[in-house]
Amino acid sequence: MSAAPIPRHPILLVDDEEQALQSYDLNLRYSGLTNTIRCSDPREVKNILRGQTVSLIMLDLCMPHLKGEELLAFIKDEFPEIPVIIVTGYNEVETAVRCMRAGSVDYLVKPVDRAHLLSAVRHALEQRQDAAPPVRLEAAPGQEKPSPTARIVTENPRMKAVVAYVEAVAPSSEPVLIAGETGVGKELVARAIHDASGLSGKFVGVNVAGLDDAMFSDTLFGHKKGAFTGASIGRRGLIEEAAGGSLFLDEIGDLGKASQLKLLRLIQEREYYQLGSDTTKPLEARLIVASNQPLEALIERDLFRSDLFFRLRTHYVAIPPLRERMDDLPLLARHFLVKAAERLGKPVPATPPEFLPLLAGHGFPGNIRELEAMIFNAVALCEGDSLPMEPLRAWIGSVRKGAGPELFPPVLEEGGPQPVPTLKQAEERIIKEALERAGGNQSEAAKMLGITRQALNRRLLTKKRKGEG
DSSP states (O other), rough: OOOOOOOOEEEEEEEOOOHHHHHHHHHHHHHTOOEEEESSSSSGHHHHHHHHHOOOEESSSSSSSOOOOHHHHHHHHOTTSEEEEEEEOOHHHHHHHHHHHOOEEEESSSOOOOOHHHHHHHHHHHHHSSSOOOBOOOOOOTOOOOTTTTTSSOOOOOHHHHHHHHHHHHHEEEEEEOOOOOOOOOOHHHHHHHHHHSSOOOOEEOOOOOOOOHHHHHHHHEEEETSSSTTSSSOOOHHHHHTTTTEEEEEGGGOOOOHHHHHHHHHSEEEEBBBBSEEEEEEEEEEEEEEEOOOHHHHTTTTSSSSHHHHTTEEEEEEOOGGOOOHHHHHHHHHHHHHHHHHHHHOOOOOOOTTTHHHHOOOOOOOOHHHHHHHHHHHTTTTTBBBBHHHHHHHHHHHHHHHHHHHHOOSSSOOOSSSSOOHHHHHHHHHHHHHTTTTOHHHHHHHHTTTTTTHHOOOOHHHHHHHHH
8 A cells, every 4th residue: 555645734633532542543653644633522623723734633423522523514614624534433324424425535434444544544635635636527518417326216215325325425536345135236336436426437347256367367457468378469457448437346255365465456556567567557446346245254254355355345335135125116117117118119018006016025036137127028028008917927936936935955954953054065055956956057057046157157166176176
């Protein structure tokens, strides 16, 4: 990681816990930032700021006598040029959104590791000293710029909180981690973050599942002519393609350990080498990553680096599955009906009374992507003015038959004497059963498991290598 700029004026640390103040101070001094002011009483902050200039404020939220949000409002009103980093023990989306909208440049949740803390401080100081802010897109004269999050169709309170958080953190240059099941719309949210950022560059996305280390390096970093056998011409990597914009890495949980280390170094150093080159290039794209697997569980199984996780998790978006936001079902169904009719060149069909009750009784293991596919299929088969229900019933019946509760054998019998299988053993049993039911067809097995074929293939290759070893 590049060193933080040395500020002309001190960094003000505000927290009622002396131990926290000492920890922040020591971590900053470790990075050469020795000019700090500790303040354990928030009531003293106003006098400190009126008496001297400070470069940056690290502010706790939950303090006696004066709440952090009240103090933040005062700072932004009286001293708007001072960047404020909120540090708190409460990991609440609503609080983060309020603070970002109120003017804080970052929001850190205790306990804060040293690397995460120094990264936030470095970017805050750079933002203040940077005389040339990032280029932002502006609406053409006489045109109203559409909302960048308008494509996220929702009236659900949880999703509204997600949208608000997306809008709040979009201007940040720090990485964003998007979590959620397959089909919930992670790439949609990633594009909304890019659109809301106002960056002038492109949104470039790639699914990294199934990429081995060499392919990952070539895909992201590119190569020079002659870098390896067959490299008759040079090729730009996706990082360069996304310069000035956003680079979206999907299914980050399937990335191999060697590639994880390269990604970690890229984030830390903010520069990289093309294959075959001895000259570095700068990272000029905002990183957005997504995973349909809980990365914390992968860390426990030693499949994902914890230091990379905390680097990627600066801003965190968790998208709920469709079954947890069924109040959006009428809105989403109508949206996809109109979308399908437009693409197929048909009038929007009327829906019979049993349309929504039929959908509402389905579990949607494929989430919003499944709902969209179901409706497109039904509209494609529609020959009259009313949407046919039979294609929907057939779809739901086939899903229940092929992926219902009895799809896989139980890995545990309730109250049985057998030992609990490890997560690895349970995964192997389920993958084996899916392949058997799919007749060895990996694409079909992957659909049953709710992952991509590349992700399944990667798991099978890993198992094979370990078996050979």
